Structures are given as structure tokens and as C-alpha cells.
Amino acid sequence: MELNTLIVGIYFLFLIAIGWMFRTFTSTTSDYFRGGGNMLWWMVGATAFMTQFSAWTFTGAAGKAFTDGFAVAIIFIANAFGYLMNYLYFAPKFRQLRVVTVIEAIRMRFGKVNEQVFTWSGMPNSVISAGIWLNGRAIIASGIFGFDMPTTIVLPGLVVLVLAVTGGSW
Template sequence: MELIDGAIVIGYFTFVLFAALAFKRFTTDSSGFIRGGGAMMWWMAGATAFMTQFSAWTFTGAAAKAYEDGLTVLFIFWGNALGFLVAARYFAARYRKMRVETAMEAIKVRFGRVSEQVYTWLSFPLTIMSAAIWLNGLALFTAAVFNIDLVVTIVGVGLLVTFIAASGGSWTVSATNVIQLILLVAITMSVGAFALLEVGGTVTLIESYPTDSYMGSNMSYWQVFWLWVVMMILKQTMNTNNALSCYRFLVTTNEREAKKRLCLLASYLFWGLSCGLFLHG
């Protein structure tokens, strides 16, 4: 890793910590810690929900798949976009009207205390395992690109994320997510524009499509492809509208704000990720 790379990484972490400490003062009670007191701006809440769709895999594995097979991998992200549109149309306002602070409270109201306890205790090991997998993927990526030891990345990023979340709850997490969104969009658009110029423009990019079929390479049966597409869209739609994921509707000031953030998020996912993955690939 070059000196400038290290300076950028350290500077970014320092800036994120500064933002977290600056927004810590907005958290004054349990409601503010868990759901931002139900007073978060729709664009801020939307940025947080948007950033939760990302991992190191998005710009490594997904971009590689887009490079190899074109459209195929985009159906995963289009499924997310459809899921958020469904949420904006139906679930967001209804969930927001429950006036609960956590997703577990919503489960208790709807299904009873036993379901709440079972769901809560099952979520602990599952979310820890998911976080471990994400950290491992990030560590592998940074090790390959920056030659940083796996343990350093896992422990360092784990401690940083824990500090941000524990110091101010939803407000500090959302503030840092807005910063990440701005950086992500700026970097993606810059790299994308440069890549588009390098390949010779949009027409050349389309003519250089990596396979002869929109289904990708080595696809013997079109029925398998479309079955996968339908199942993936349904799976992602359900994933963005389950009881645990719907916590994101609780942070906004009212039902209208919840719908606005989801429409913004769906447009980001559909156009932003589609262009970003193609250009990175």
C-alpha cells in the first residue's frame, strides 16, 4: 500500500469518527438512540437504507459477474428496487402507524410475546454470523488491494462500527452513511465516466457486450434463467419487506416521509447500481 493510500484510509476513518461525535448530541433518550426519535429527515433515512444494500461483494463479485454475463446479476438489485417500491406503496405507512420503537415490538404487537422472544433470540446468532461474513469479505478485498492484514481489517473496522453505533445510535449511523453515500456516488461517477471514455463511448460498450445472449454464458436452458430471475426478484422483495427490515420506516417523522425515502431509494438502486456495476465491470 502506498503512502497516499494509507493517508486516505486514515483520513476517511477520522472524518467518519468526527461526524459520529458531532451527531451524538441528537441522541437524548432510548427512542433517539434506536430510531432517531422518529424525527429523521427522509433523505438521511434514505441514505442509510441505501448503504445497507452494499458490501465489498457489490463492487467485486457482482461487478465481476456483470463483466462476465452482463444483465444477469442486476436482477438482484432490481429486486431490491421493486421491494422498496412495494414498501412505499403499501407497507411503509402501515408500519409507521404502529408507533413502536423497534421491529421486535412490532412482532410482539402482531404475533404476541412468544413470537417476539423467539425471533429476538434467533436474530442474535444470525446477525452476528452475517456481520462476520461481511467483515471477512471486506478484509479479503482490502488484503488483495492494499495488502492490509486480514486481522487488522476485521478488528479495526469491527471496533470502528461498534463505536459509531454505540456512541449515538441511529443518528450517528445515519450521519456516517450520508458521508459514505456522497463519497460512493462521487467515486462511482468519476470512475464510471473514465471507464466509459476508455472503452470508446456508450455505443462501443454495447457492441462489446460480453456474451451473445442477455442470459449470460453457459446457459443451456432459458427456462432456468427466467425461473432464477423470478425467484430472485421475489426473494429480494420479501427481504426488503419483512418485519425485521421494516425498522427503517420508524425513523422518519411521518408516513409521507417514509414513502418519499423509499421512492428515492428505489430510484437509486435501479439507476445507480445498474450504471455503476456495468461501468465497474
């Protein structure tokens, strides 16, 4: 077995072990999104902000900015504007309603049926996005490790599934 493959395998096992060890820490949406209210507001905000960064931010966006110029900056300006609006408008409303997620507010205001409609209507886009991400990662990983494409798509997908299930995200 090649050293690179061994390292990635150990990393996958490490991720699954972390999910298993911390599965009892997350039992509510408040635990999942804001540490059960035990974290400072700026730490929760910084965590939410940093989850939006990916390899594309530093590679793809930089390459797109090189070819298209300042237009790419609009994405990041719009993100900053969105965070500002969340801070100024939505956060006080959510605090007043005592909810953590948008879906909880929808359930309170419009009922359980609308909550399900809003939840399930986002599913097709999420599945397609996940497929695109797994395919892009598989193109790179299959070139590096020499595996076939289906293996490099299915194996990390299973690791993410196991991590989500054992980590309490259900």
C-alpha cells in the same frame, strides 16, 4: 508511517469523532430511522434506498452480470418490487400502528417474548455476514497496506463498534 496508512487512520478518527458529536441526536428508533419525523418522506425513502448500494453493486454485480447475463438484474428488480410493496402495503399499516420498525409491530401484536425471538434469531446470520465483510475487506486492505490479516480485521471492527456505541445506536 506510510501516507495511505495515515490517511486511513485519520479517516477512522474522523468517523469516531462524528459518532461522538452526533450521539445526542439519536435517542429513539424514530430519530435513528426517519430523523424523528423531521425529514420529508422522499428523503427518508431515498436514504433507505441508497443504503442498499455498496461497492459490490458496481463491481461484483457488474462482473457477475458479465459472466451470467441478465440473471443478476433479477436481484435489482426484486429490490424495486420490495420497495414498491413497502410503499403500497406496509407503510400505511405501520403508519396506522404508529410504529417505525417491524420489531415494534411484532412487539405490539405478539408480545415481548416474540420480539426477543425475532430479534435474536437474526443474530447468527448478522454475525456471519459481518465476518465475511470484514474478511473480504481485510484481504484487500492487507494487500494495500501490508498489514497482517488479523490487524486488518480487528482494527476496523473496533472502529465500527466504537462508532456504533458513541453514535447512540444502542
